[in-house]
Amino acid sequence: MDYQAILNLIERELTPDIKLGKVASYIPQLAKVDPLKFGVYLYCHDSTSYQFGDSQEKFSIQSISKVFTLIIAKELLGKDLWKRVHVEPSGTAFNSLTELERDQGIPRNPFINAGSIVVADTLLSALDHPKEDLLKFVQKLCGDDSISYNEAVAASEKAHGYRNKALVNYMKALGNIDNDPDDVLNFYFYQCSIVMSCEQLSKTFMLLANEGRHYKTQEQVIDPQSVKRINSIMQTCGFYDEAGEFSYRVGLPGKSGVGGGIVAVHPKHYSVAVWSPMLNSKGNSALGMKALERLTTLTGLSIF
Numbered sequence: 001m002d003y004q005a006i007l008n009l010i011e012r013e014l015t016p017d018i019k020l021g022k023v024a025s026y027i028p029q030l031a032k033v034d035p036l037k038f039g040v041y042l043y044c045h046d047s048t049s050y051q052f053g054d055s056q057e058k059f060s061i062q063s064i065s066k067v068f069t070l071i072i073a074k075e076l077l078g079k080d081l082w083k084r085v086h087v088e089p090s091g092t093a094f095n096s097l098t099e100l101e102r103d104q105g106i107p108r109n110p111f112i113n114a115g116s117i118v119v120a121d122t123l124l125s126a127l128d129h130p131k132e133d134l135l136k137f138v139q140k141l142c143g144d145d146s147i148s149y150n151e152a153v154a155a156s157e158k159a160h161g162y163r164n165k166a167l168v169n170y171m172k173a174l175g176n177i178d179n180d181p182d183d184v185l186n187f188y189f190y191q192c193s194i195v196m197s198c199e200q201l202s203k204t205f206m207l208l209a210n211e212g213r214h215y216k217t218q219e220q221v222i223d224p225q226s227v228k229r230i231n232s233i234m235q236t237c238g239f240y241d242e243a244g245e246f247s248y249r250v251g252l253p254g255k256s257g258v259g260g261g262i263v264a265v266h267p268k269h270y271s272v273a274v275w276s277p278m279l280n281s282k283g284n285s286a287l288g289m290k291a292l293e294r295l296t297t298l299t300g301l302s303i304f
């Protein structure tokens, strides 16, 4: 498969559409990004890699971080985690309050904000140094110690995260948050502020394309059964209330963030990350979705 030729074609085809969508502005710091950034990095099972554009520039991974915290929480809590958060697609916006009320404070899945806030709460209880431990985990998976939090993004979100404050307080009232809500949110805002490049993301997510093994050392980090579970949740819940659309168009499990990043994995084949900050009305990178749709169409490869 000539992945580089396919990526070059995708870049040529899609660059004219680069102005589709809108950069996220509800976190003011995110609005400062150059909207015309566009990059892809694809890391293959055989250790070859292919890329174009701004694939090595770091950006705010936002909700993509929800996969990392879920992996850790699932390892630490096992099945008990599912008493606190379910695994059903939501069909409503990622920060919906009405859904949480209907679900009596048990979030629909770990990738909507309420669900990831519960996951953050479990890590706060289970880890001595949650912030440091999360960063170390991501750095280890990537094999890159330079991965860091972005203080300005975390502070910006803290100053404007009124909906998230409402979600955590509502869940606290219903008994689904153990720690102090401000501490939980503080950790949650930090996890969302992690900055990584497409290259770093695709290498890190190889864990989920490589049966739970580290892409470089081949160390078994999580077992293949856990990979199955996490990938299933990404497939059904990874794209806000557009998970069905992404699944239909791309045919791979993945996760997006409002920073304009999307990561998708094709187990035993590759892990791919794309970044284009302009979002569609559902909060997913408009060009990113198109790029991945073209990738699975042009390669003729998807999980289906």
Ligand code: GLU
Residues within 6 Å of the ligand: 061, 062, 063, 064, 094, 095, 113, 157, 164, 189, 192, 256, 257, 258, 259, 283
């Ligand atoms: N930090 C963002 C929020 O909580 C994450 C949103 C996202 O990327 O989906 O609103």
